Every structure is written in C-alpha cells, then in structure tokens.
Amino acid sequence: MTMRAARELTFLKAIFRRPAGAIGGGWLICVLLAALVAPLITPYAYDVQVLKEAFQPPSATHLLGTDEFGRDLLTRLLYGARTSLSVSSISILISVVCGMTLGAAAGYFGGAFDRAVTTVVDLSWSFPEILIALILVAIIGPGISGTMAAIAVAYLAQFARLTRSQIMTLRGETYVEAARSLGAGHAHILFRHLLPNALAPVLVSAMLATGDAIILEATLGFFGLGAQPPVPSWGAMMSSGSGLLFKAPWIIIFPGLAVAITVIAINLFGDGLIAALDIRAKIRRTE
Template identity: 80%
Template structure:
C-alpha cells in the first residue's frame, strides 16, 4: 500500500507532488537550476581552491579567465568563490526567515481563525495594518532598530512576511472549521488542540507552503536589497546584494562584479517562481473537483 500525505485536503502519494511539479519543462528546468544553486552553495566553498575573503591586490579587477572563471573584484578576491559563498548566505537567510515567518504566521492565523472573538479582531487589525506597508519599509525600520547583520536581516524579513502567512492561515482555518469531518471529530469529544493540529492545520498547509515557496523568491530580493544598502551580511562575509553594491561603482571598469551576482539573483528568483507555479499546478488548488490519485 502506498504511503500518502494529506495537503490541503488533497491526498498525494509520497514524491508524487514533486513528480507532478517537474512534469512540465519549465518546472523541471527550474527545479534543476534550484538544485544546482543549492549544491553550489553547499559544496562550492569546499571545492573552490580560493578562500572567499583571500585578498590578492595585484590580481584586482582581473577579467574572467581560466584562473578566475568569473574574474576578481577590487581586492583581487575570486568572484566565483564569493558568488557561491554569497549563495549560501542569501539562501540561508531567506529560507530561515520565511520558515520562521510561516511557523509564526500559521500559529497566529490558525488560532485567530479557530477561536475568533476578541483575539481574532486584534490579530486581524494588526495584520491589516502591517499589510498596508511594503515589506521593504518594514524591513528597513526593523534593521534600523535591531542593527545590520545576518541576525537583524533574518528577523526583519521574518516579521515583514508574517502578516501574509497569518492572513492566509486564518482564511484557510475559517473555511475548514465548518467542514463535516471537523464537526464529527468535535462531537466525538476531540479537544481544541486535537482539532487544530490533527485536522485543521494539516489540511490548511498546501496554500501556505506554496505561498512560502513563492515568498522565498521575494525574500531573496529583499535580502539582496538590504545587502545592497549595507544593512545585510557585513564584510568580509559576501551576499549577492553586497556584491552588487560594491560593483555598482565599478560598472564601467569591471562590469562582471555586478553582472554575475545580479544574474544569480534574477535566475534564482525566476526559478523559484516557475517551480512554485509547478507546485500550484501539481496540487491543483484551484480545482476542487480534482480526483485522488
């Protein structure tokens, strides 16, 4: 018997979701690129013969060559090594931030949607208020309060996207809590925690996880923006945003310093969005008539 998972009320066999997501050429291409970026972030700094912070001033502004495939920066540091290390920084910060935001938003939104009342009204008011501000503005304010650096960036991004997941989780729980199976479980004596964690939250996960996948791409852009302003990872730790910041003043002297990190951000975000579209198609969230497989 095939083991199955329940997502958003849809039962899918193990790995079937990923198989469906990559069944389209765009999904397969995006998934392959994301795996390549993750592998580069994990293994690149180990495989590279250079240290990301090793300065060789006599090789500064070297154009791409056999010795330095992507060239060097203003301090003679190997750009490919720093690009891979920057991938580790940017992906780690963005992924952890969105994970924290999802967990917090799912908990708050699920509790508000399930219990309702004054708590729901307070949560809704706070969420709607924060929803009215752009994420970049919230992140800039929080980084200014917390201070620049990786920890401050992660906290800022997590709070910036909290309202999105809380609002989505609340809407899902409010829709699901009136379902027949929930009423049946309640009539059999199931408590609030059992209903929330065994029935409601697992069946509300699908749209939240897809939204988290897409939000990760936005978080990468936000992290790069903060890094570009010097508010993200601090030197000598590279990130894609800080690399673009240092290369912006050298666009006409050494354009590769800004072009390659910019391409890394753009291609990774596009791949995340394409793969997210593949997940949406795989889950078929918009079609309630979808049959079980």
C-alpha cells in the same frame, strides 16, 4: 513501496513533469549543491585579499573575474549563495510557522482575539515589506540576525491572513464537527484536522515569497544592512560593484544575474508546485 511513499513519488513526478517545474527545480538543485560543496570545487578563499590580482576580467584562472580586492568572484558568488539562500529560506520558514500559528488561532477562536490580530495584521500589511525591514534592521542592527528577523516580520502578515481565511472556511466542515462531538480538544482539531488541510495554499505562497525574500535580502545587503564584510552575499557584492560598473562590470553583473535567475527559478518551480498540488487533490478525491 507503501501507499504514502507512492503518493510522495507521484507528487514529485508531477512537479518535475512540467517544463517550468523541471527547469526551476533543476536550477535550484544546482545552486544548492554548488553552495554546499563550495569549499571543494573552488581553490580560493572567499575572504583572502590579493590586491595585485584586483579587477581581473573573466579568464581561465578566474572564471568570473576578480573584485576590487583581488578575490575570486565565483568563489564569493558560491559562498554568497549560502548566505542569501539560507537567510531567505530560514526567514520565510520562521514567518510561516509564526504566521500560521497566529492566523489559525485567530480564525478558529474568533472574537476579540481575532479582531485584535486582524487589526495588527492589516496595519502591517499596509506598509511595503522593504519599509518594515528597513525599520526593523535600524532597530535591531545590521547583520544576518537582524536581516532574518526583519524578513520574517515583513512577511508574517501574508501567512497570518492566508491561514486565517483557510481556517475560517474549514472550521465549519463536517469532519471538524464530528471531531468536536467525539470530545477532541481545540489543539487536536487545529493541528490534526484544520492546519493540514490549510497547508497547500500556504506552502505555495511560501515558495513564491522565498523569491521575494531573496530580493529583499539582496536589497538590504546592497544598502550595507545585511551580512557584514567579509561574509559575502549577493546584495553586498552588487553594492561593491555599483561604483565600478564601467571599470569592472562583471563585479555587479554576475551577482545580479544570480539573483534574477534564482528568483525566476523559484517562481517556475512554484508553478510546478501549484500543478502538483492540484494533482494531489485529485488523487485524494478518487480514494
């Protein structure tokens, strides 16, 4: 086993060694696997209506019951996990990449560019994410693409500010001055020396922001601005069940539990990630 592989294995062990990281990571792995193999583990289609089986409570035939159109709720929950998790994760990934690039450039070059970026970022930071998302979805239009763009922009300021502060702290370090004196260009210094050392706090922030993004995606879906029927999402499922709370409470309870437990699991896994990154830093300091 190479030294790099040993480090990564130690890093993963450190995450799952803590109860919080093990519980959170275990739940996330189960949800992801269930969503990926949904067509193999459920005999029902998520978009086929069987009206004669509408409003059936949980039973051996339908483990989580059926909705108002007779569709199996467990099937839609699994397919909804695909929508909610993929939209949230991809949106945060786009936001991280764009935010880190913008924040790194602003923190490294400074000057008028830094002031302009900081002004725009601070202005967007002053508005709640849900308000920014609602405005952008209203402009772009409802659907998965509009939701992803809205979430990515809503969290862009968070990663740009964090990266900027990290770069401004690191750019005066000795190894940066040494690289500059050896003739390294700006791109080499940024991407080879500064960004890798600024990645850890951004990674933790992105992990925790993914949980918030799931809630935001569910909120947009609840308002009918997310994935459009018949594509299931947890928020849209909760919206359809909100008016049936006393007639068929399982329609809204199970998607709501899925959102709540998944967000809690992400935060627990984030705690384990924070501890693991601290261990990794200690390992590097001893080398």
